[in-house]
Amino acid sequence: MIRGLDHVAITVSDLDRSIEFYARHFSLEAYFVQRSPVGRLQAIAYMRSPQGVLELMHAPERLMSEAFHFCFATEDFNAAYARLVGEGVPVKSEPRTTAARDPSEQGWLRCVFSGPDGEEVELRGPGTAPWGA
The missing domain is CATH 3.10.180.10 (2,3-Dihydroxybiphenyl 1,2-Dioxygenase, domain 1)
Known part of the structure; x- marks a missing residue:
C-alpha cells in the first residue's frame, strides 16, 4: 500500500x-x-x-526542462509570498486564485518562483488576493 x-x-x-x-x-x-x-x-x-x-x-x-515544477504548500500564502519576494527570490508568475481540487482549498492562491537553475517552484495555500487576482 x-x-x-x-x-x-x-x-x-x-x-x-x-x-x-x-x-x-x-x-x-x-x-x-x-x-x-x-x-x-x-x-x-x-x-x-x-x-x-x-x-x-x-x-x-x-538540466531539467522548464516544464517541470514542484509545489510547496503554506498555511499563510501572503506571509510566505512576502518573505520570499523580500529575500529576492525571482517571481515567474504573480499570485492568482487557483481552482480548488477539494473544498478545503477554496480561495487558495498560487504563484511560481524561479529556482537557481530556472526550475519552477510553486507556492500554494490560503490567503487573500490584494494583487487583483
Missing part, C-alpha cells in the same frame, strides 16, 4: 548554490550529501522537509 510521496528529484548545475537556496528560502535541511560521482551524477544531496525529501542531483549537462 502506498503511504505517500517519498521524494522529488531535480538536476542542478551548482549543488552548493542549490542547497543554500532551498535551505535559506524554504527551510529544507540537507541531511545527506554524497560528493563522489555516481554514474552520470557528480554529486547528490538530500534535503528534508516535514512532508518529504527534495533530492538535488548535480548533473550540469542534464
Whole structure:
C-alpha cells in the first residue's frame, strides 16, 4: 500500500548554490550529501522537509526542462509570498486564485518562483488576493 510521496528529484548545475537556496528560502535541511560521482551524477544531496525529501542531483549537462515544477504548500500564502519576494527570490508568475481540487482549498492562491537553475517552484495555500487576482 502506498503511504505517500517519498521524494522529488531535480538536476542542478551548482549543488552548493542549490542547497543554500532551498535551505535559506524554504527551510529544507540537507541531511545527506554524497560528493563522489555516481554514474552520470557528480554529486547528490538530500534535503528534508516535514512532508518529504527534495533530492538535488548535480548533473550540469542534464538540466531539467522548464516544464517541470514542484509545489510547496503554506498555511499563510501572503506571509510566505512576502518573505520570499523580500529575500529576492525571482517571481515567474504573480499570485492568482487557483481552482480548488477539494473544498478545503477554496480561495487558495498560487504563484511560481524561479529556482537557481530556472526550475519552477510553486507556492500554494490560503490567503487573500490584494494583487487583483
